Amino acid sequence: MLPLEYDRSEDRDIIVRDRFDGFRREYLRTLVNPEVIEEHRQSALGQHSEKLERLLIYFRQRPLEQRYAVRAIEPFRRYQVVRLSGRRGVPPRLVDGAIYTSANDARHGLFLRCIRDLLET
Amino acid sequence: MAQIKIFGYADKISVKPGDTIQFHVSADGTSTAEAHLVRLIHGDEHPHGPGFIEEEIDCVANGTWQVEKQFTQVGSFLEVTDPDRKLALDGSITLCAFIWPTWPDVGHRQCLLGRWDNDRNHGYGLGINPSGRLEFWVGCGNEVDYLQAELPLQKQAWYFVAATFDARSGRATLHQEGVVNRYNSLLGKVAPVEYRSHVSEMFRFRQNNLPDTPFLVAGSRDWHALRGHFVSQLYCGKVDRCGVFDRALARAELDAIRAGGKPPSDGMVAYWDTTKGYTDRGIGDLVVDIGPNRLDARGYNRPVRAQTGYNWNGRNDCFRLAPDQYGGIEFHADAMIDSNWKATKTLELPETLRSGAYAMRVRGGDGAGLAEEYIVFFVRPRMPTARIALLFSTATYLAYANERFATDGQIVQPMAGQPPTISEVDIEIYENPEFGAGCYDTHADGAGVCYTSYRRPMVNMRPKYRIAAFDLPWNFPADLSILAWLEHKGYDYDVLTDEDVHLEGVAAMAPYACILNSTHPEYHSERMLDAHEDYIAGGGRFICMGANSFCCNVAFREDEPWIMECRKTGGHWIAWAARSGEYYLATTGQMGGIWTGFQRWGQKLVGNTFAGEGFAHSQPYRRMPDSYDPALAWITEGIEGETIGDFGLGNGGAAGIEIDCYKLGFGTPPNTKIIASSGGHPDNYIAHDEEGAHAHQGFSGTHNYILRADMVYFEAPNNGAVFATGSIAFGSALPIHGFENNVSRLLSNVVDAFVRPGPLPGSSNRPRENTGRLEPVGP
Numbered sequence: 001m002l003p004l005e006y007d008r009s010e011d012r013d014i015i016v017r018d019r020f021d022g023f024r025r026e027y028l029r030t031l032v033n034p035e036v037i038e039e040h041r042q043s044a045l046g047q048h049s050e051k052l053e054r055l056l057i058y059f060r061q062r063p064l065e066q067r068y069a070v071r072a073i074e075p076f077r078r079y080q081v082v083r084l085s086g087r088r089g090v091p092p093r094l095v096d097g098a099i100y101t102s103a104n105d106a107r108h109g110l111f112l113r114c115i116r117d118l119l120e121t
Numbered sequence: 122m123a124q125i126k127i128f129g130y131a132d133k134i135s136v137k138p139g140d141t142i143q144f145h146v147s148a149d150g151t152s153t154a155e156a157h158l159v160r161l162i163h164g165d166e167h168p169h170g171p172g173f174i175e176e177e178i179d180c181v182a183n184g185t186w187q188v189e190k191q192f193t194q195v196g197s198f199l200e201v202t203d204p205d206r207k208l209a210l211d212g213s214i215t216l217c218a219f220i221w222p223t224w225p226d227v228g229h230r231q232c233l234l235g236r237w238d239n240d241r242n243h244g245y246g247l248g249i250n251p252s253g254r255l256e257f258w259v260g261c262g263n264e265v266d267y268l269q270a271e272l273p274l275q276k277q278a279w280y281f282v283a284a285t286f287d288a289r290s291g292r293a294t295l296h297q298e299g300v301v302n303r304y305n306s307l308l309g310k311v312a313p314v315e316y317r318s319h320v321s322e323m324f325r326f327r328q329n330n331l332p333d334t335p336f337l338v339a340g341s342r343d344w345h346a347l348r349g350h351f352v353s354q355l356y357c358g359k360v361d362r363c364g365v366f367d368r369a370l371a372r373a374e375l376d377a378i379r380a381g382g383k384p385p386s387d388g389m390v391a392y393w394d395t396t397k398g399y400t401d402r403g404i405g406d407l408v409v410d411i412g413p414n415r416l417d418a419r420g421y422n423r424p425v426r427a428q429t430g431y432n433w434n435g436r437n438d439c440f441r442l443a444p445d446q447y448g449g450i451e452f453h454a455d456a457m458i459d460s461n462w463k464a465t466k467t468l469e470l471p472e473t474l475r476s477g478a479y480a481m482r483v484r485g486g487d488g489a490g491l492a493e494e495y496i497v498f499f500v501r502p503r504m505p506t507a508r509i510a511l512l513f514s515t516a517t518y519l520a521y522a523n524e525r526f527a528t529d530g531q532i533v534q535p536m537a538g539q540p541p542t543i544s545e546v547d548i549e550i551y552e553n554p555e556f557g558a559g560c561y562d563t564h565a566d567g568a569g570v571c572y573t574s575y576r577r578p579m580v581n582m583r584p585k586y587r588i589a590a591f592d593l594p595w596n597f598p599a600d601l602s603i604l605a606w607l608e609h610k611g612y613d614y615d616v617l618t619d620e621d622v623h624l625e626g627v628a629a630m631a632p633y634a635c636i637l638n639s640t641h642p643e644y645h646s647e648r649m650l651d652a653h654e655d656y657i658a659g660g661g662r663f664i665c666m667g668a669n670s671f672c673c674n675v676a677f678r679e680d681e682p683w684i685m686e687c688r689k690t691g692g693h694w695i696a697w698a699a700r701s702g703e704y705y706l707a708t709t710g711q712m713g714g715i716w717t718g719f720q721r722w723g724q725k726l727v728g729n730t731f732a733g734e735g736f737a738h739s740q741p742y743r744r745m746p747d748s749y750d751p752a753l754a755w756i757t758e759g760i761e762g763e764t765i766g767d768f769g770l771g772n773g774g775a776a777g778i779e780i781d782c783y784k785l786g787f788g789t790p791p792n793t794k795i796i797a798s799s800g801g802h803p804d805n806y807i808a809h810d811e812e813g814a815h816a817h818q819g820f821s822g823t824h825n826y827i828l829r830a831d832m833v834y835f836e837a838p839n840n841g842a843v844f845a846t847g848s849i850a851f852g853s854a855l856p857i858h859g860f861e862n863n864v865s866r867l868l869s870n871v872v873d874a875f876v877r878p879g880p881l882p883g884s885s886n887r888p889r890e891n892t893g894r895l896e897p898v899g900p
C-alpha cells in the first residue's frame with residue numbers, strides 16, 4: 001500500500017491509477033520467465049500466449065512519457081530504441097546505443113527493456 | 122552547416138494536362154534545390170516487393186530552384202476590417218465578450234480582443250495573463266499599464282468579461298462574472314468555485330494607437346525581423362458575442378448585456394453578433410458587426426463556428442435549431458489550414474502527360490532524409506480514354522494528414538498491437554506545429570482537430586512513407602501498390618481523386634466501365650457517396666479495394682475543396698469525440714460523424730463495411746462455398762486450394778489491418794455472395810459493433826467471428842456490379858512474387874470481367890433493371 005501523503009497532483013485519478021498498476025505489476029512479475037521472452041523473440045507481433053499478451057497489454061498502456069518506441073534510422077536496415085517524451089514538441093530520446101537490423105529485433109530489444117523496468121519497480 | 126530540410130505542397134491535388142499548378146517550397150539550410158517531375162508507380166519499400174519505383178518525366182520546371190525558408194502563421198483568430206480606424210480609440214473605452222477559455226493556464230499571454238501591438242506596446246487589449254487571470258492593458262509605446270482580476274479563470278466555463286476605461290479620470294475597471302448554467306460548462310452548481318471578480322485601478326496614462334495595428338479577436342499583432350508582421354498571443358477557447366464602446370459602460374449596462382439584453386447603441390463602435398449570418402447550409406468565416414460602422418471580422422485559419430454559446434441550454438443539438446444559442450466561435454493557438462507560402466514555381470503541365478500519380482521531387486544537398494520532398498498530385502486525362510479508373514482516396518489522405526498517433530495517441534499502442542516505429546519526419550512534425558494537424562489529432566488545448574487541408578506539407582502523402590503507429594505504408598503509399606499492379610498487368614487506366622468525385626459527382630465516374638478505389642476509402646462527403654451509389658446503380662462496375670469503407674461523413678466548401686471538415690461522433694472507434702451539441706458540420710449544416718448515423722452503412726453501397734481493426738498481423742482469406750457456385754467460379758478461376766493471400770507486404774496476409782464484413786441488417790444487398798473470408802485475427806483486433814451493444818469480453822479477434830474480411834460480390838441493376846475486398850492489406854498483397862500470385866489472379870479475373878461490355882459472366886437471374894441508367898460507358 002502506498003503512503004497517504006503520496007500526492008503529486010490535483011488529479012486524484014493518478015493516485016488510483018498508480019496503485020492499480022502497483023498491484024498489476026506485482027502479478028505481472030510472476031509471469032516473466034524464459035519461455036515468455038523466447039516466445040516474444042520469435043514473434044513480436046500477432047497472437048501470443050496468455051502470459052505474454054498480459055505483459056504486452058500492460059506495456060502498451062503505460063502513460064506516454066513512460067513508453068518506448070522503435071526509431072527507424074533506415075527502414076528495413078537499422079533501428080534503435082527510444083523513449084517517448086509524452087510532451088508535444090519534445091522529441092523522443094535514445095535509450096542506448098544498440099542498433100538493430102530489423103524492426104522485430106528492435107521490438108524485442110524494447111520488450112526486454114520493459115521487462116527490466118517491470119522487474120526493477 | 123545547418124541540416125537541409127525541404128518541405129512543400131501544391132495548390133491543387135487534381136489537375137489535367139495543360140493545367141497550371143503552383144509549388145510552394147520552404148527550405149532550411151540551402152538556397153537551391155534540384156526539382157524533377159516524376160510519375161509514381163510503387164511506394165512501398167518493403168524488401169518482399171518491387172521497392173520504390175518512379176519514372177522521371179521531362180518538363181520545363183526540372184532543374185535548380187531557388188528556395189528559401191518560409192514562415193507559417195499558426196493559430197486561428199478574427200481580424201476586423203477597419204479602413205477608417207474607427208477602433209483606434211485613444212479615449213474612454215469598453216471591451217466586452219462572453220468567453221469560454223480552454224487553456225487559461227497555458228503560461229503565456231492570450232489576447233481576447235484588442236487593438237494591440239505586442240512588439241511596440243501600443244494600443245489596448247483585454248486578455249488572459251500568464252498566471253491565467255483576466256487582464257486589461259493599455260500601452261503608449263514606452264509604458265504599459267495592466268489591471269488583472271483577483272483570481273484565475275476556470276477552464277471550460279462561460280464568463281461574461283469586460284474592461285472599462287474612463288480616460289478623463291484614468292479609472293480602469295475589470296468585470297468578470299460566471300454565466301455558468303446546468304449545461305454550458307465543465308462544472309455545475311454543486312462545485313464550490315468562485316467565478317466573479319471586480320477590480321478597479323487608476324491608470325497613469327492613456328493608450329496610444331498606431332495607425333496600422335489590426336483589431337483582432339484571439340490574438341495580437343507581433344513582428345519578427347525575418348518574418349515581418351505576424352500574430353501572437355493566440356487564445357485557446359471560445360468567444361461568443363463581443364463588442365467595443367467609446368465610453369465606459371456603467372455596471373448596470375454591463376449586467377444587462379450579461380443577462381442577454383441588447384447592447385446599448387450609445388457609444389457602440391462595434392458589436393459582433395457571432396450568431397448573425399448563419400444559414401441552413403452552413404456558416405462562413407465572416408463575423409458580422411451589428412454596430413453603426415459595419416466593422417465585420419474575418420476568420421483566419423478557420424476558427425470553428427457552430428459551437429455552443431454562453432446561453433446553450435441543452436435543448437437543441439444543432440445551430441440550425443437554435444442559432445441564438447450557438448454563438449460560440451472556437452479558437453486554437455495551433456490551428457492551421459493554409460501555410461500561405463509564396464509560390465516557388467509555377468508549371469504549366471505538359472499536354473503529353475498520361476493520367477497518373479505524379480510528384481515534384483525536390484532535393485536539397487544530397488537529398489538524404491528530410492532533404493528530399495515529394496509534392497504529390499494526380500493527373501486526370503483531358504478526356505477520359507481508358508475503361509478503367511483508379512480512384513485515389515484524397516479525402517482519407519486529408520483526414521490522416523500529418524497524424525501524430527505514435528507520439529501523442531494514448532490509445533494507439535493497444536490498438537496497434539505493437540510499439541510505434543518512428544522515423545525522422547515523425548519527429549520533425551512532432552517538434553514543429555507549423556505543419557498543422559489532421560483530423561486524428563487533438564489541438565494542444567485538448568480539442569479535436571476538425572479542419573484539415575492540403576495547402577500545407579502533408580508528410581504522409583508521399584511515396585515511401587510508413588505510418589509510425591503501425592509500421593506500414595498508409596493510404597497513399599499503400600495505394601500505389603494497386604497502381605503498380607495495373608501497370609504490371611498492362612491495363613489501360615486513368616486516375617481520379619475524391620476531389621473530382623466531390624466536385625463533379627457521378628459525371629466524374631460515369632465514363633468508366635470499371636472503377637477501383639483505394640486501400641482506405643473511409644471519408645466521403647454526401648455528394649461523393651451519392652455519386653458512388655448512382656454510378657453502381659446506373660450500371661457501373663465498382664471494385665472496393667480497401668476497408669473501413671464509406672464510414673465517415675465530411676464536408677467541403679464549394680470554393681475551397683482543399684479544406685475538409687470532419688466532426689467525430691457516433692461509433693466507438695473515433696480518435697476524439699465532438700463535445701455535446703457540437704456534432705454538426707459548420708461547412709454544410711449536416712450532422713457529422715459516421716454514415717451509420719444516417720442509415721447509410723457502407724454495406725448498403727458495397728456489401729460490406731467496418732468490422733474492426735488491429736494492424737499488427739494479417740491473415741489469409743479462405744474460400745467460402747459461394748466461390749464454388751458455377752455461376753461465380755469465374756472469380757476464382759485459376760486459383761488452387763482453399764487459401765487466398767497468405768502473403769503480403771501488409772503484415773504477411775491479404776486480410777488485415779482494417780477489415781470489413783457483410784451484414785444484411787446494415788443493408789448488404791440480399792443477392793450478395795461471400796467469395797472468401799478471413800477470421801481468427803489476433804485479440805488486438807476489436808470488433809466495432811455499431812448496434813449499440815455493450816462492450817464485453819469476447820469482442821476480440823480470436824473470440825469473435827465478426828472480425829473478418831469478407832470478399833463479397835453482387836450484381837447491381839443495369840449490368841452494374843460490386844466486388845469488395847474488405848481488407849486494407851489486400852492491395853499490399855498484389856506485388857508479392859512479381860505480382861504473380863492468387864490475389865493478383867483473382868483481381869484480374871474480376872477486372873477482366875468488369876471491363877467486358879455486356880452482361881456479367883454467370884449472370885442468369887440479374888436483378889430488375891433500374892430506370893436511372895447511366896449513359897453508355899467507356900470509349
Ligand SMILES: [Fe+2]
Pocket residue numbers: 641643669779
Ligand atoms: Fe480509418
